Amino acid sequence: MQDKFYKIIDKNYGEIKENIFYRIINYEKNKRTLSQIPYLPFLDLAVTFYYMIQNSSEYISSIPITNRHLKRWKVNLKTVMEQAVENTPRIFPVKINSMEEEIRALTTEAAFQEGHSMYVISNTIGINGASCLLYKEPIKLLAEKLNGNFYILPSSIHEIIAIKDTGLFEKEELARMVKEVNMTQVAEEDYLSDSIYYYCKEEKRITVA
Template sequence: MNGYEEKIKDCLFLEVCNAAGREEWDGLAHQQKENLMLVCRLSGYDEKFQRDCGLVTREQMEHWGIEEEVLFQDAWANMFAKRPPVLMDFEDAYEHHYDQNILAMEKKPERIWRTDADFYVLTNNMDHGAVYMMDEATLQKSAEKLDGNLIVLPASIHDVYLMVEREGLDMERLRNGVYGANRAFPDADYLSDEIYRYDRDTHRLSVIPGSVQEEQAGMVLYQ
């Protein structure tokens, strides 16, 4: 595999970004889900192409002699081994209590600090943790731990908020909150203004239809 096993395989990682307005996708290794794009990044230095490693291109894949399916399988294996997913309630995430990982618990802890808005944060302990919203197994495990279908709110490329779907949730309020929060973060951290639903029975992530009311977009999500 032209050095792939020895030099490349263990240096692959994944990131998620918004698919809109990108003209270079055809030249990159990528997988699309809804309006989001999963891309593969190579850490280190690529001697063949004489450059610091950025997003993996199809030209590089051809040089290594590997298929896209293998590339993403290896990159996911690295993510889980070196940057595993962490699911925390909002308070633990705010305090950076990464050891309170609900995904590693037999059952989620009883919530005693908030009853009006059950927010959870899906991330990792480094960066680009929002990539795990693109992993069906992680969303399914999260849904099982939280015992319900999930409303997925992209906070940035680094983390996403999860809520358990329940009757009476104001989806437009959530959408406006995501839109407003996105305007407060650097453009480089932007992921999406959409909100999503994960169905644990069909194992499907989909965009929740709707539109932003900009005059209400400044509200804080968890108020």
């Protein structure tokens, strides 16, 4: 890892910028790590940055970008974020699938009346797919497909779940469900948040519900 760190830090920014991408992690649980790396706060999360070393169907390798990298490259956080926003959807294309058949046995039939759709949002490799939360265009298109606002449940760092706000679910109920799943089914290293989020179609904005 150290060899890879120095190999990258010795390059100039123009050589490496096309391979910079972001991931989102929980802010509170990663404060120590965040003190060593550049990040941007987002809701109760943090947007962190990585350099892709290798990306194939068999193997993915990356290293975190640190404050030392930015100092060596003489770039600021805004520049890195703008580049990551451009790169990440290209490196990790979004994948959005309906969950209806998968969860039919776990909830009431009423949840599957017309207009009560649930969707899993991740990327095509299913790793760190929750970062698709920041993909503005796919999230906007999903709101248009649902023709309304929707809740976003942080299933793990690998995926999130969108549920149309039809009044069927109370946010307190969804928050309890997320917390229970995190406690019983999500590995500590895959934990994202106990919060639930809300996408407003009109404002095109995500907030903590």
